[in-house]
Amino acid sequence: MNHLYFVALRTIWIKECTRFLRIWIQTLVPPAITMSLYFVIFGSLIGSRIGTMGGFSYMEFIVPGLIMMAIITNSYSNVSSSFFSAKFQRNVEELLVAPVPTWVIIMGFVGGGVARAMLIGVIVTCVSMFFVDVHIHHFGVIILTLILTSTLFATAGLINAIYAKTFDDISMVPTFVLTPLTYLGGVFYSLSLLPEFWQWVSKANPVVYMVNGFRYGFLGVSDVNVGISVALLIGFNAILFSIAYVLLQRGTGIRS
Amino acid sequence: MFALDISGLTKTYKGGVQALRGVDLQVKEGDFFALLGPNGAGKSTTIGVIASLVNKSSGDVNVFGHSIDTALESAKSCIGLVPQEFNFNQFETLQQIMLNQAGYYGVPRSVAKERAEVYLKQLDLWEKRNAAARELSGGMKRRLMIARALMHEPKMLILDEPTAGVDIEIRRSMWKFLKQINDQGITIILTTHYLEEAEMLCRNIAIIDKGNIVENTSMKSLLSKLNVETFVLDIAPVKSAPELNGFTSRLIDDHTLEVDVEKSEGLNPVFTQLSTQGVQVMSMRNKSNRLEELFVRLVESGRQAQGDAA
Numbered sequence: 001m002n003h004l005y006f007v008a009l010r011t012i013w014i015k016e017c018t019r020f021l022r023i024w025i026q027t028l029v030p031p032a033i034t035m036s037l038y039f040v041i042f043g044s045l046i047g048s049r050i051g052t053m054g055g056f057s058y059m060e061f062i063v064p065g066l067i068m069m070a071i072i073t074n075s076y077s078n079v080s081s082s083f084f085s086a087k088f089q090r091n092v093e094e095l096l097v098a099p100v101p102t103w104v105i106i107m108g109f110v111g112g113g114v115a116r117a118m119l120i121g122v123i124v125t126c127v128s129m130f131f132v133d134v135h136i137h138h139f140g141v142i143i144l145t146l147i148l149t150s151t152l153f154a155t156a157g158l159i160n161a162i163y164a165k166t167f168d169d170i171s172m173v174p175t176f177v178l179t180p181l182t183y184l185g186g187v188f189y190s191l192s193l194l195p196e197f198w199q200w201v202s203k204a205n206p207v208v209y210m211v212n213g214f215r216y217g218f219l220g221v222s223d224v225n226v227g228i229s230v231a232l233l234i235g236f237n238a239i240l241f242s243i244a245y246v247l248l249q250r251g252t253g254i255r256s
Numbered sequence: 257m258f259a260l261d262i263s264g265l266t267k268t269y270k271g272g273v274q275a276l277r278g279v280d281l282q283v284k285e286g287d288f289f290a291l292l293g294p295n296g297a298g299k300s301t302t303i304g305v306i307a308s309l310v311n312k313s314s315g316d317v318n319v320f321g322h323s324i325d326t327a328l329e330s331a332k333s334c335i336g337l338v339p340q341e342f343n344f345n346q347f348e349t350l351q352q353i354m355l356n357q358a359g360y361y362g363v364p365r366s367v368a369k370e371r372a373e374v375y376l377k378q379l380d381l382w383e384k385r386n387a388a389a390r391e392l393s394g395g396m397k398r399r400l401m402i403a404r405a406l407m408h409e410p411k412m413l414i415l416d417e418p419t420a421g422v423d424i425e426i427r428r429s430m431w432k433f434l435k436q437i438n439d440q441g442i443t444i445i446l447t448t449h450y451l452e453e454a455e456m457l458c459r460n461i462a463i464i465d466k467g468n469i470v471e472n473t474s475m476k477s478l479l480s481k482l483n484v485e486t487f488v489l490d491i492a493p494v495k496s497a498p499e500l501n502g503f504t505s506r507l508i509d510d511h512t513l514e515v516d517v518e519k520s521e522g523l524n525p526v527f528t529q530l531s532t533q534g535v536q537v538m539s540m541r542n543k544s545n546r547l548e549e550l551f552v553r554l555v556e557s558g559r560q561a562q563g564d565a566a
Contacts, residue, residue: 004362011359018352090343097307097337098360098408099329256269256310 008100009108016112020078027078027116028123031070035124038066039131042188054190054221059132064215065187068149070124072182072207073174075117075150079109080157080170087161092254102248106158106241113154114147121146135218141226142217148233149210153178155240162244162253181207186215191223199223206236257321259285259334259412259443260306265315267301267467275301277467279315283445283460285411288438290458290475291447294555298467299447300340303416307337320411333361336410338401340417346390350381350400353389354407361408368407375403378433395426402430412443419450431457451547455479465555478550486543487523489513492536500529514543 020027039059047058054061086092095105128134136142156173164170185207191199202208203224213229216222222229248254260283267276276298283289293299304310306317308324317324322331344353351372358368376382379399384392392400398418405413415434419427427450434457438444448454454461454475461478463471471478490511497507503526504516513535515526530537 007362007364008360011356014359015352015356022347086345089345090341091345093309093339093343094357095360096309097332097335098357099332099362100360101329251311255308256304 004099005101005104008098009104009111012095012100012105012108013111013115016078016082016109017115019082020112020116027074028119031074031120032123032127035066035070036127038062039128043131054192054219056219056221057132060135060219061190061215062188063128063132063134064218065185065211067121067124067128068145068211068214069182069187070120071117071146071150072153072178072210074120075113076153076157076160076174076178078116078157079113079154080161080164080173082112083109083158083161084164084167084170087164087254088167096251096254102245105248106155106244109158110151110154113157114150117150117154118146135220137220138217140217141213141230144230145210145213145217145233148230148237149214152233152237152240155237155244158244159240159247162247164253181205186211186223206232209233257285258282258318259287259320260445261316261318262302262306263316265302265305265317266313267298267305267310268313275467276305276312276315279464279467279469281462281469281472283412283443285320285443286438286441287443287460288434288458289443289445290454290461291445291464292451292454292461292551293447293464297464299464300416301467302464303337303339303414303445303447307335307414308332309339333408334411336405336408336413338405338413338415338418340420342397342401344389344397344400344404347388349386349388350376350392351385353400353404357404358407363408371407371409372403375406379403380429395422398422399426399430402433406437410442412445413437414445416447417449418446419448419453427453451551455547463551463554471554475547479547481550484516484518485549486514486516487526487540488543489515489530489540490538491530492538494535498530498533498535500526511538 042062043059047062050058052058052061083092086095125134160170160173184202185205186202191202191208194202209224209229209232212222212224213226213233216226216229260281262279262281265276265279265281266274268274279298279302281291281302291299291302301310305312306319306324308328317331319331320334322328322334324331348356354372354376355365355368358371359365363371372385373382376385379402381396381399381403384396389397389400398420402415402418418434419430422430431453434444434446444457446454446458458475460474461471462469491513493510494507495510497505498513500515502521506514508514517523517526527537
């Protein structure tokens, strides 16, 4: 039976990867262009006037945050749009009638989101190398944070798609929740620049822990404890996976 | 063992619509079974519950002895579903759709490729294997759904109006194919609004209306219940209606005569009387499909009984 599950998991994963590679102009090119613009505007033009931050040039400081921003956005949108399309076109029924356990469905879709996020991470890192020398302080922390963050947001995208009834429903969370959390999550600044009260408020934003964990992997500096970052990511992943599992098992949004 | 054994199945949708009100149904292994009913009768809901697309409210469903409550994955492995609506990814190629379907059932890629070739060729889709599904005609899409449902070699195939909107030539080729796979031992459950299709293909039949099974019998015994058939005779033009003693007849126009004939009487006396009166019969046909007449009667009498009870 385990072999059957493995075949099913591989099938869903390959299908998901094929999907985002087939529409690469929509999925891979925009983040590369957007991030290049960020590097040019915030890094080269404005950054040179800002000076250093956390002991690094502004450009060096924002690179990990920008990569993380691309990872968060893409892992989320990959799964939310793919699963919602499957609901919309009704081809999710192919999975519902097949003997595929719920956890395999979740892992297959989330795996697709993680694959896209990783590829985007590599692309944006390559783009950043045109502007700055990329430091690597701790490769293990980089990979761990990347996997845990992309898994978390891919699962969140799945939950969004489970509930979504229209295409508007899958764009609302990225616009009204993800973007503010990311921009206020320490991508462009160190929390130490904020007044103490706002530092405390910022620490309620989960994205702060992801960006800083990732930044620690590259630069060796962080506004928060990296251990707490990783522990929180594992905890959030467990919670969101459980929610997605219960919803799919019940058939919320997919079975009448 | 029954291929399908349903008892006391009920389904009430959110909002209170009671789609199934205690359905009991058994389908023998190897059968070609028709599940008929008017629109909204509960056919698709019943199929949805069997295939895990609809959550049941109560009752038991067993597929080849596997309960959908306790052995869902084993039950699902036995079923191939051809739903009413197209439900494949319109942007994927036929080959991808076939291979993905096999993968969901754990069929290894190499085996899946061989099967995809076999079924796409059998259903005349092989030439289109690299085309996106959205480029196919309606008939091709219907055949693709049948091919896809066979990829894991199910023991039971459930077809929900598989020939809807398909031209007669393709419909007949689909009938031939379905007969072939039924002869190979696959149990087939068919819902259709083409009653000629059910009469031609199916050995046993159930009629469902308003969530209740109103008839469940063999096709032969059902058809034997039809005592009176109406025939339409094309005749050489006449000025007045011919006299047919012992029969009810109606002259529709100067060359069309309708005659109600009881099974016990047969058609010979009709021809004898017409011949005596010099009426020349050019051709003859049933006014409607025999099963269609029975279907309408059964559904109407079921509704009348429910109305009386209420």
